Amino acid sequence: MKVVIPVDENGKTVCVAFARAPYFLVCDTQADQGELMENPAASAQGGAGIKAAQFVLDTGAEALITVRLGENSAQVLQEAAVRIYRSMDGDAEKNLDALKKGALSELTEFHAGFHGRA
Amino acid sequence: MRVAVLSGKGGIGKTFVSTNLAASTRGSVYVDCDVEEPNGRLFLPCESAASKEVCIALPTFDPQSCTGCRACVDFCQFNALAFIGKTPRLFREVCHSCGGCRLICAVHAVGEQSVSVGSVEVGVSHGVQVVTGEMNVGEASGVPVICAALAEALRLHSELTVIDCPPGSACTVTESISAADYCLVVAEPTVFGVHDLGMVLRLIQTVGKPCGVVINKCNGAFPATELLCREHGVPILARIPYQKELAACISAGRLAVEESEEIWRIFTALKERIGGAV
Numbered sequence: 001m002k003v004v005i006p007v008d009e010n011g012k013t014v015c016v017a018f019a020r021a022p023y024f025l026v027c028d029t030q031a032d033q034g035e036l037m038e039n040p041a042a043s044a045q046g047g048a049g050i051k052a053a054q055f056v057l058d059t060g061a062e063a064l065i066t067v068r069l070g071e072n073s074a075q076v077l078q079e080a081a082v083r084i085y086r087s088m089d090g091d092a093e094k095n096l097d098a099l100k101k102g103a104l105s106e107l108t109e110f111h112a113g114f115h116g117r118a
Numbered sequence: 119m120r121v122a123v124l125s126g127k128g129g130i131g132k133t134f135v136s137t138n139l140a141a142s143t144r145g146s147v148y149v150d151c152d153v154e155e156p157n158g159r160l161f162l163p164c165e166s167a168a169s170k171e172v173c174i175a176l177p178t179f180d181p182q183s184c185t186g187c188r189a190c191v192d193f194c195q196f197n198a199l200a201f202i203g204k205t206p207r208l209f210r211e212v213c214h215s216c217g218g219c220r221l222i223c224a225v226h227a228v229g230e231q232s233v234s235v236g237s238v239e240v241g242v243s244h245g246v247q248v249v250t251g252e253m254n255v256g257e258a259s260g261v262p263v264i265c266a267a268l269a270e271a272l273r274l275h276s277e278l279t280v281i282d283c284p285p286g287s288a289c290t291v292t293e294s295i296s297a298a299d300y301c302l303v304v305a306e307p308t309v310f311g312v313h314d315l316g317m318v319l320r321l322i323q324t325v326g327k328p329c330g331v332v333i334n335k336c337n338g339a340f341p342a343t344e345l346l347c348r349e350h351g352v353p354i355l356a357r358i359p360y361q362k363e364l365a366a367c368i369s370a371g372r373l374a375v376e377e378s379e380e381i382w383r384i385f386t387a388l389k390e391r392i393g394g395a396v
Contacts, residue, residue, distance in 0.1 A: 047197025047212045054191070054200045072209055076200045079207065 001029045002061040003099060005092045011036045012091045018066045018073055019048040025092050026059050029100050034092075049073035049113055056082060065095050065104065070113035120272075120279040121392060122298035122327075126314025128285035130306040131334035131358070134368060136282040137161040138375045139302075142385045144245045146278040149271035151294040153236060153251040153260040158282050160371045162248045164241025172251075172266040173232045174215045181205045183227035190219035190228060211258035236263035238270050244373060247274050260284065264293045272297060278389070287317045292325065300392055301329035303352075307340030315343065319350045328395055330355040332388065353395075356388040 005014060006021030015021035019041055027034030037059075041051035049069075053076035056064055063083040077084055086107040087095050098104050123136040133150075137158055140148035150158040177190075184205050191199045191206055198212035199219065206219075210233075220228040236253040251267030253260045264284075271279055283294040295301055301322045305315045315331070322329045330353045333343060337360040347354055358364075364381070367374050374381040 041197070044197055045195070047194075047209065050200050050209055050212065051197040054197075057200075057202065072212070075209075076202060076207075079202045 001063060002059060003027050003029060003063045003065060003096060004056045004059060004061040005034075005065045005087070005095060006039070007036070007092050012093070014065070014067060014087045014090075014092055014095060016067045018064075018069050019052040021052075024055065024059075026061065027092075027096055029096070034096075046115075047072070050076060053077050063099065065092075065099060066107065069107060069110050071110045072113055074110040119277065119300065119393065120281060120298045121300045121302050122281040122283055122295040123302045123304060124283040124287075124291055124295060124318055125285065125304040125306075126287050126318040127306065127310055130311060130314075131304045131332075132285070133157050133161070133282055134374070135302065135304050135332055135334065135358075136280045138373055138381065138385050139389065140246045140278070140280040141244050141373045142375050142382065142389060143278045145247070145276055146245075146280060147247045147249065147271050147274050147276040148280050148282065149249040149251070149267055150282045151251055151264045151267055151290070152282060152284040153253040153263040153267065153290070154284065156250045156252050158248065159250055161373055162243035162246055163371075164239070164243045164248050167239045167241030167248070167250075169237050169239045170266075170270075171234050172236045172238055172263045173234050174262050175217065175230045176210060176213055176215065176233050177208060177217075177219050178229040178231050179205045179208070180227045180229060183225050185225055185227070187224070189222050189224065193218050193222045215262070236260075236266075238263070238267045240270055240274075244376070247276065249274070260290045261293050264290060268294070268297055287314070287321045291318075292321065295322070295325065295327065298327060300395065301327045302355075302392065303329055303331045305331050305333045305343050305347075306335055307333060307337075307343050309342070312340075312342045312346055315346055319346070319352060323350070330392065330395060332356045332358065334358045335360040353391075355391045356384055358384060 005025045025034045041048040049072040053073040065085045067087045084107045085104040140146045150156040199206045239250045249271040251263045253263045284290045336357040
């Protein structure tokens, strides 16, 4: 199963943001290595959540692991039946392991979005 | 002459200044562009007003004709479209109604629907032609309603058109002052007032309009306000006193120029100074 995790510049730490994360780690529960891809929505003027969620859909991923998620992103992912998991403390690799073991819980609360402000 | 009245910080006296400025000239036009909560009507109530709906165009997608090429999704500068399953999905609040997705679709699968976002009301009160823009609760942007209100106001002929702007210094204010010949900034002698005065003066400078300041609620000198105006090279055209009687008048929804000789003189002189500058 393909999984997407938003990560910081170092490519390892789970980024606190989803739509504005600098990179997405696109990994597979069956494979060892993941692919680090630039987030096309990182510097979008607006609608970053929608654009980032579209990116996730386009990777063919079935799951997203994230710290938090805005309501626009959530709508896109939910309509496409992508599972959304709450990230735990630790880096992306640790979170992927936790997902494989079924130790991650689903993220059910979504925020209203930052609308261009920090 | 079209005068936009703005302030940045709310509660400084935009509506007070704009309604009284309009009321001091018979046949003038007053247009309320604070479409999220228009309150000019409290002082200029109209007996019978004609109301028109304001609509914007939103795209519709025909799943039968859509080939899934995603040209529309890729084109959208606002990222208002996502491609999920077989067709594009619109995020209404993010859409700016530019019509680009409809133009770019090679198979004409993108149609248009008209959606109501507010209304514009036109009436007469105290010898003033009153135009009021009112946005529907929950809409993401007041700009389309402001555009419609201004269009209505500019259709009416008058020597003086007073544009009552929304608070702040962002999109809605920029749109409200776009048609103005002159910007009248209402200032308040407080620290918060000075901060917002700076923001608004910078906006006016950016769009390049002549402007002047009216200091409201004056009860002595406030050096920070005077200094800021001097730094920006902006004249102080009038000072309105901080009086309990004025506050009582406003609370009762009455026009101060009709009740106070002093206020009538202040607004008449203010009008002349603005006229001299335009």
